[in-house]
Amino acid sequence: QEWEDGQRKGKSKVVCGYPLSIFFIVVNEFCERFSYYGMRAVLVLYFKYFLRWDDDLATSIYHTFVALCYLTPILGAIVADSWLGKFKTIIYLSIVYAVGQVAMAVSAIHDITDSDRDGTPDSMTFHIVLSMVGLFLIALGTGGIKPCVAAFGGDQFGEHQDRQRRTFFSVFYLCINGGSLLSTIITPVLRAQECGIYSKQKCYSLAFGVPAALMVVALVVFIIGSGMYYKAEPQGNIMLDVCKCIGFAIKNRYRHRSKQYPKRQHWMDWAEEKYDKLLIAQIKMVLKVLFLYIPLPMFWTLFDQKGSRWTLQATTMDGNFGALVIQPDQMQTVNPILILTLVPIMDSLIYPLIKKCGLNFTPLKRMTVGMLLAAIAFVCAALVQIQIDKTLPTFPSTSQSQLKLLNMGSNSVTVKLPGNDALILPAAQVYPFINNSEIVENQAITFVGFTDYFLVYFRFVNGMKTAVNVSTAAADFGLIEPFYYSNYSQIKNGKATFTLRSGSQSCEYSTNFGFGSSYTFFIHSTLVFGSNCQDSVTAVEDIKPNSVHMALQIPQYFFITAGEVMFSVTGLEFSYSQAPSNMKAVLQAGWLFTVAIGNFIVLIVAELAKIPKQWAEYVLFASLLVAVCVIFSIMAYFYTYIDPTEIEAQFKKKINEDDEDDKSKPGKAEVEMVKRDSIKCHDEYDKATQTKM
Ligand SMILES: C[C@H](N)C(=O)N[C@@H](CCCCN)C(=O)O
Numbered sequence: 286q287e288w289e290d291g292q293r294k295g296k297s298k299v300v301c302g303y304p305l306s307i308f309f310i311v312v313n314e315f316c317e318r319f320s321y322y323g324m325r326a327v328l329v330l331y332f333k334y335f336l337r338w339d340d341d342l343a344t345s346i347y348h349t350f351v352a353l354c355y356l357t358p359i360l361g362a363i364v365a366d367s368w369l370g371k372f373k374t375i376i377y378l379s380i381v382y383a384v385g386q387v388a389m390a391v392s393a394i395h396d397i398t399d400s401d402r403d404g405t406p407d408s409m410t411f412h413i414v415l416s417m418v419g420l421f422l423i424a425l426g427t428g429g430i431k432p433c434v435a436a437f438g439g440d441q442f443g444e445h446q447d448r449q450r451r452t453f454f455s456v457f458y459l460c461i462n463g464g465s466l467l468s469t470i471i472t473p474v475l476r477a478q479e480c481g482i483y484s485k486q487k488c489y490s491l492a493f494g495v496p497a498a499l500m501v502v503a504l505v506v507f508i509i510g511s512g513m514y515y516k517a518e519p520q521g522n523i524m525l526d527v528c529k530c531i532g533f534a535i536k537n538r539y540r541h542r543s544k545q546y547p548k549r550q551h552w553m554d555w556a557e558e559k560y561d562k563l564l565i566a567q568i569k570m571v572l573k574v575l576f577l578y579i580p581l582p583m584f585w586t587l588f589d590q591k592g593s594r595w596t597l598q599a600t601t602m603d604g605n606f607g608a609l610v611i612q613p614d615q616m617q618t619v620n621p622i623l624i625l626t627l628v629p630i631m632d633s634l635i636y637p638l639i640k641k642c643g644l645n646f647t648p649l650k651r652m653t654v655g656m657l658l659a660a661i662a663f664v665c666a667a668l669v670q671i672q673i674d675k676t677l678p679t680f681p682s683t684s685q686s687q688l689k690l691l692n693m694g695s696n697s698v699t700v701k702l703p704g705n706d707a708l709i710l711p712a713a714q715v716y717p718f719i720n721n722s723e724i725v726e727n728q729a730i731t732f733v734g735f736t737d738y739f740l741v742y743f744r745f746v747n748g749m750k751t752a753v754n755v756s757t758a759a760a761d762f763g764l765i766e767p768f769y770y771s772n773y774s775q776i777k778n779g780k781a782t783f784t785l786r787s788g789s790q791s792c793e794y795s796t797n798f799g800f801g802s803s804y805t806f807f808i809h810s811t812l813v814f815g816s817n818c819q820d821s822v823t824a825v826e827d828i829k830p831n832s833v834h835m836a837l838q839i840p841q842y843f844f845i846t847a848g849e850v851m852f853s854v855t856g857l858e859f860s861y862s863q864a865p866s867n868m869k870a871v872l873q874a875g876w877l878f879t880v881a882i883g884n885f886i887v888l889i890v891a892e893l894a895k896i897p898k899q900w901a902e903y904v905l906f907a908s909l910l911v912a913v914c915v916i917f918s919i920m921a922y923f924y925t926y927i928d929p930t931e932i933e934a935q936f937k938k939k940i941n942e943d944d945e946d947d948k949s950k951p952g953k954a955e956v957e958m959v960k961r962d963s964i965k966c967h968d969e970y971d972k973a974t975q976t977k978m
Pocket residue numbers: 318461462465589620621624849853880
């Protein structure tokens with residue numbers, strides 16, 4: 286240890302008690318998290334609006350990607366521990382990661398396959414394949430380096446620098462959220478820009494390109510610090526040893542299943558013929574915690590839907606905050622903003638206050654409350670969804686058609702549709718009608734079946750006897766023949782002024798467009814050019830603008846983030862404190878694995894439940910989490926906290942003392958001792974915290 290501490294001191298300058306090398310590590314983490322969360326923020330919208338996938342496919346692929354990002358930490362930990370060491374693993378996998386980000390940026394350049402230059406890619410397969418390869422490389426990179434970077438940072442501190450190491454981890458978490466905050470503000474803004482060589486489209490390539498650049502910066506910063514790091518040699522693969530030991534215990538137990546063999550206290554004791562008693566005791570500690578992890582994925586199932594379902598929900602809402610217009614994907618910034626404010630408030634105010642009130646708010650109790658808060662967040666999301674659903678237009682189902690009747694005359698007309706009562710349609714009015722049969726295409730007015738949050742769709746119908754030209758400052762929509770209609774065109778939401786022209790005469794018509802709306806503008810036969818034409822154009826809403834305000838999502842973000850602080854921050858700390866010294870990485874990988882499983886559960890539940898109403902799906906997820914929370918609280922009640930360091934120290938001492946005795950009574954002494962120690966530690970913990978769970 287002294288030699289290692291000497292190595293650390295020799296390698297890096299010390300500034301205010303901290304090795305300078307950690308500066309490079311936290312900057313690296315900041316840039317890497319910027320890269321990851323920036324790309325993730327716009328991902329679901331890229332699937333929906335660039336690749337033209339529906340909401341369900343976009344959500345499924347999004348969660349498969351997130352799940353993959355949290356499966357690969359196991360791989361990264363194995364490679365680092367048994368082969369390359371943490372430093373080289375971080376370098377190599379960061380290169381893979383940066384290549385993946387570049388592939389994503391290239392996949393979002395529509396001009397590459399837009400040979401007819403109409404603004405849409407001609408070969409979607411190229412874009413899909415390249416983006417999937419990119420996402421795979423990113424998942425490999427980000428997940429692979431995840432367990433290494435934090436642990437590598439921890440390695441820079443000596444045995445007696447506990448306080449500094451703790452501060453480092455707090456700063457590390459703040460950097461994660463700082464990177465996430467900035468990127469979720471910036472990348473949606475970049476995505477909302479228009480770019481392209483032949484035609485201008487939403488700039489997803491820039492939104493992915495900047496995270497790619499940040500990943501390169503992260504790598505360069507990490508390499509610059511190279512000479513200052515303390516690089517621990519790979520210790521051999523503890524994860525492999527753990528698996529082998531468990532495998533041997535199971536095999537040995539099976540071989541000795543006959544009644545003639547005396548039972549042992551714990552099934553892991555069947556490994557003692559071949560494995561070190563300390564290792565067996567450590568595995569028992571790890572297994573106890575891993576058992577407790579079983580219900581945890583359900584929390585992540587809800588938590589990670591911020592980036593998918595909640596972002597898609599925001600696209601059906603109004604993001605106008607007065608001077609500020611918020612993009613749907615920017616709503617995710619509420620999470621890191623709240624993390625940066627809630628973590629200090631919880632640590633310095635709420636937890637001490639709870640303690641003062643005589644309540645023992647143990648880590649497992651905090652995690653239980655965190656789960657309940659996440660369930661409340663989903664109830665809030667369901668309530669918001671119910672409000673949104675009330676405002677959504679009624680679209681025709683697959684067996685129906687929509688017909689719109691437009692009276693272009695100056696008097697009311699009576700309309701009789703087959704199988705329906707006669708109705709009176711006033712002049713310059715539209716009557717939307719959903720019919721239970723298909724309408725022959727050329728008999729129907731074409732209807733735009735989807736809206737885009739960022740654009741407004743509109744068309745003009747000319748009720749005059751002369752042809753009219755319609756244009757805005759940005760575009761010319763051409764000549765519309767008498768009693769004919771233009772194609773739908775797109776325009777950004779906000780105020781627009783149209784110039785209507787016939788020969789040398791013109792007039793202007795201005796209107797405001799809301800988010801996600803669609804309009805038909807009807808030019809009356811009474812329009813007089815040269816005068817104000819504001820009263821001679823009727824705007825008919827095909828699709829109403831989004832009217833439910835995005836601010837209504839804030840309560841659900843508040844509850845999910847408060848849940849995250851209680852669950853995630855506490856869970857990380859719990860995993861670290863309850864892990865034996867040599868298995869901290871194993872438990873970290875186990876903790877991250879629960880995130881992966883949580884994201885797979887989204888796919889399974891959404892696929893199996895196939896709930897048509899989104900609000901009902903939110904309620905289902907909330908109910909599942911409450912049920913899982915009850916199970917978790919029962920499991921947590923029976924969990925006894927331990928101090929692994931003390932147990933290990935006492936264990937090592939006892940092994941020396943009782944070695945001879947252990948040989949004659951296999952499997953008893955150490956089990957008894959671990960039990961005793963655990964009870965002792967539990968007593969100590971109880972003294973400090975006065976409760977069990
Ligand atoms: C940005 C977010 N609030 C955060 O802190 N994320 C952490 C933990 C993620 C856990 C699973 N989604 C991170 O390391 O990115």
